[in-house]
Amino acid sequence: MTRTALLVGGTAATGRAIIDELQARGYDVTLYNRGRFNHTLDQTGLRFITGDPHFRETIQTDLGGCDWDVVVASYGRTRLLAEALAGRTGQFVAVGGTPVCRLGAGAPLHEDDPVADARTSPVNMTGIVPKIARTEQDVLNLGKAGGFAATIVRYPYVYGPHSLVPMEWHVIQRVRDGRRRWALAGGGLQLTGRCAAPNAAGVIGAVLDRPDVAAGRIFHAGDRRQFTQRQWVTLIAGMLGHSFEFVDIPPSVAPVGSSAIPMAGEFLFSQNAGSVADGWLEHNMALPSLAERDLGYRERVDPLDWLRRTVDYWLANPYAVPAGDVAPLGSADFDYAAEDALLGWWDTALADVPAFGAPIRRGHPYDHPKAASA
Secondary structure, three states, X not given: OXXXXXXXXXXXXXXHHHHHHHHHXXXXXXXXXXXXXXXXXXXXXXXXXXXXXXXXXXHHHHHOOOOEEEEEXXXXXXXXHHHHHOOOEEEEEXXXXXXXXXXXXXXXXXXXXXXXXXXXXXXXXXXXXXXXXXXXXXXXXXXXXXXXXXXXXXXXXXXXXXXXXXXXXXXXXXXXXXXXXXXXXXXHOXXXXXXXXXXXXXXXHHHHHOHHHHOOEEEEXXXXXXXXXXXXXXXXXXXXXXXXXXXXXOOXXXXXXXXXXXXXXXXXXXXXXXXXXXXXXXXXXXXXHHHHHHHOOOOOOOHHHHHHHHXXXXXXXXXXXXXXXXXXXXXXHHOHHHHHHHHHHHHHHHOOOOOOOXXXXXXXXXXXXXXXXX
């Protein structure tokens, strides 16, 4: 008998890769979404339920009395979906995000790290992160009550074709516009977790393979190889035959979140108000170590290869930047006048910097005898 799967969402970067994971395991896949992008899917043999997975009433009407062997909720209001599907599926996999983790305990983030509250949530997510944390517990509690085998998979930033948040465009657009200099916050040394779409979906596939081990637990997705912001920008620019002159400007001069710093808006989705006010950036990197150890997960693609494929996709399908200051990217993210004014002021400030201190020299801490001891 053919096994059945319901995928809520399914048309953005990870959704397409999740379809591949499900079909590779022999599932008859049904997508439940608003139907806006179903026509862009390459996969065949799919079923569709067109509706709205954000409201209790529409979920009940759209799904009727159908059952599925597994449900992957990557879109919509997860808590309402879980409540509606309790007792109607054997396994419920909910996709969340690593911003729910409270920063400050070092890198990488661990699945059992404390969750953030409104005070410690990223600046632009103070309202939603506490709700995500509550939803995680609600889903796991439904699993404990026997509704299904429940698992949470947390994503970091996921990159790939069809991504709703094309952060690569920050770099691509500046290369296309002939920008030569890039002002960096914190020297560009921050580690921001990233995950290729097939690798994120691969963690879900590993959860599906081991429902007995995955039930009642949380797993992080993430590439095994991670890059600092400076490395990531350098890689993308290099794929386009371009290089930037990087200029390290302290947050005391250009505050975190200022339009004079490229990609500053993205910090507001990873850094809390305290970090932004103090002008320092914390790492927020997740790795799939737990899924590797307990579920046998292995990466599907090499991050560099997938980044190159992602850049090629955006070159062939340029992102249309809307006017204003809107998500995911807006014209305020490309405030070249502010960037040039900041860089010009910084150049002037550095033109007359005096020398401080003197070079420190230290020898090797171990002895280096020239002859054998008597």
